[in-house]
Amino acid sequence: MEINNHKIIRDTLRKSNVCMAVFGVSILLLGLMFIHASIQRRIDKPGVEQLAGLVKRLELTDLCLFTEARYTRNLSQTDLNSAFQDHPSSLEHFPAGSIAGPPAGIRRINVKLD
Amino acid sequence: MRRKAKNISLLLVYSLVVFVLGSAMFFTQAMKREASLILKEAPEMVVQRIMCGRYEPISLDYLNKIRKIRGVISADFRLWGYYYDPAAGSNYTLMVPRNKPPLRGNIIIGNGIARNRMLFREDILSFRGYNGLNHNFIVEDIMSYESELLSADLILISEEDFRDFFGLPSEVATDIVATVRNQKELITIANKISELLPDTRPIIRDEMIRTYDAVFDWRGGILIVLVSMALLSFVIFAWEKASGLSAEERREIGILKAIGWETSDVIAIKTYEGAIVSFFSFCTGLLLAYGHVFFSSAFLFAQALKGWSVLYPDFRITPYIDPYQVAVLFLLTVVPYTVATVVPSWRSAIIDPDSVMRS
Numbered sequence: 434m435e436i437n438n439h440k441i442i443r444d445t446l447r448k449s450n451v452c453m454a455v456f457g458v459s460i461l462l463l464g465l466m467f468i469h470a471s472i473q474r475r476i477d478k479p480g481v482e483q484l485a486g487l488v489k490r491l492e493l494t495d496l497c498l499f500t501e502a503r504y505t506r507n508l509s510q511t512d513l514n515s516a517f518q519d520h521p522s523s524l525e526h527f528p529a530g531s532i533a534g535p536p537a538g539i540r541r542i543n544v545k546l547d
Numbered sequence: 548m549r550r551k552a553k554n555i556s557l558l559l560v561y562s563l564v565v566f567v568l569g570s571a572m573f574f575t576q577a578m579k580r581e582a583s584l585i586l587k588e589a590p591e592m593v594v595q596r597i598m599c600g601r602y603e604p605i606s607l608d609y610l611n612k613i614r615k616i617r618g619v620i621s622a623d624f625r626l627w628g629y630y631y632d633p634a635a636g637s638n639y640t641l642m643v644p645r646n647k648p649p650l651r652g653n654i655i656i657g658n659g660i661a662r663n664r665m666l667f668r669e670d671i672l673s674f675r676g677y678n679g680l681n682h683n684f685i686v687e688d689i690m691s692y693e694s695e696l697l698s699a700d701l702i703l704i705s706e707e708d709f710r711d712f713f714g715l716p717s718e719v720a721t722d723i724v725a726t727v728r729n730q731k732e733l734i735t736i737a738n739k740i741s742e743l744l745p746d747t748r749p750i751i752r753d754e755m756i757r758t759y760d761a762v763f764d765w766r767g768g769i770l771i772v773l774v775s776m777a778l779l780s781f782v783i784f785a786w787e788k789a790s791g792l793s794a795e796e797r798r799e800i801g802i803l804k805a806i807g808w809e810t811s812d813v814i815a816i817k818t819y820e821g822a823i824v825s826f827f828s829f830c831t832g833l834l835l836a837y838g839h840v841f842f843s844s845a846f847l848f849a850q851a852l853k854g855w856s857v858l859y860p861d862f863r864i865t866p867y868i869d870p871y872q873v874a875v876l877f878l879l880t881v882v883p884y885t886v887a888t889v890v891p892s893w894r895s896a897i898i899d900p901d902s903v904m905r906s
Contacts, residue, residue: 459830470866477865489588501855509755
């Protein structure tokens with residue numbers, strides 16, 4: 434009897450069914466990913482607002498992402514030649530320089546203001 | 548599943564490509580959003596003084612000149628600077644808060660410094676001042692772990708200590724922050740400041756936020772290297788697939804045609820096959836990328852971001868997914884691969900089945 438049951442299950446569980454099941458699970462997980470992101474954003478909102486409050490209180494201008502050089506620590510405050518100011522003909526040598534180059538948009542606006 | 552080993556290796560490589568692209572996409576999007584949300588409260592305008600191409604301490608006389616400009620509500624000076632700590636080999640940012648500064652001789656430190664130097668409240672931290680004398684500061688408080696993204700390397704200090712430590716005269720400050728009445732006039736006022744004080748450089752809040760937009764832009768920095776490498780490997784991968792089928796696959800198509808399958812049936816089944824492999828790989832890669840960026844704080848990217856930094860903030864990124872970018876990633880990966888699998892199948896399917904099987 435038990436052997437028959439196994440056979441029935443094996444016959445009904447066709448490969449296409451397995452494929453569809455995995456397909457369904459994948460879509461479900463993708464959906465859950467969006468839902469998780471949305472819930473986590475709501476959970477993190479007070480924390481982000483607290484950080485914004487700290488920015489306001491301390492009058493901060495930048496995120497603390499690259500602390501290796503003074504001109505990468507406060508990216509928005511650096512002048513345009515800061516990467517090359519250590520000595521004449523000095524080249525940018527900090528690894529952060531490969532990630533955080535001088536943005537073209539800012540350069541354009543600074544030209545107007547400076 | 549036929550050709551298990553081949554399809555599983557295909558799935559792995561494909562998922563890996565989507566994982567790299569997806570991680571870069573999630574990380575940059577989330578960081579850009581986080582920066583814009585946090586920095587929305589940054590000073591409206593910072594005015595620096597430029598001398599010999601570098602920014603120099605600004606005279607407090609400039610304060611009154613800026614305050615007199617019509618449309619400026621307030622202008623105040625900021626005191627901040629950098630200190631390289633040889634004991635830890637890291638750079639700190641010393642700053643004087645205008646509201647509730649620490650008492651003289653006391654400092655409030657960021658969690659990154661406390662972790663790096665193994666400091667607790669009431670501990671004494673010694674720094675070498677501009678004149679070579681050691682200054683001892685008592686750690687009054689440690690900023691929270693949650694604020695590391697802003698304060699990992701920050702030291703809050705009193706104005707008197709700051710000026711003593713750096714030897715900064717009382718008539719100068721690091722820069723000036725200004726608030727204006729009408730946001731629409733911000734650029735006009737910035738231009739007025741530039742005209743009135745030609746040796747200054749105003750930086751407006753939008754520029755600060757846009758800096759991070761540019762840093763975490765797809766088209767800039769190391770991300771373009773990452774993305775182009777992943778895309779290139781994907782192109783090679785799809786090209787290999789498009790360039791032809793194996794003898795075994797050709798024979799399989801020949802047999803299908805011999806037993807009565809139409810060319811359209813063969814193309815349809817191959818399309819399904821390609822689409823299923825692509826879709827599973829896309830889902831696996833994308834889910835792994837999500838976990839990597841938002842559950843493990845993008846640990847694979849951390850080394851690239853850290854660079855030579857000794858002090859690196861320990862932070863968790865708030866998830867943000869842009870459905871448009873997910874759709875672009877889907878179209879960039881799933882569609883070309885599926886098309887690449889259909890073309891050789893169609894070429895094999897239109898050949899006489901007898902000749903295919905014999906070859």
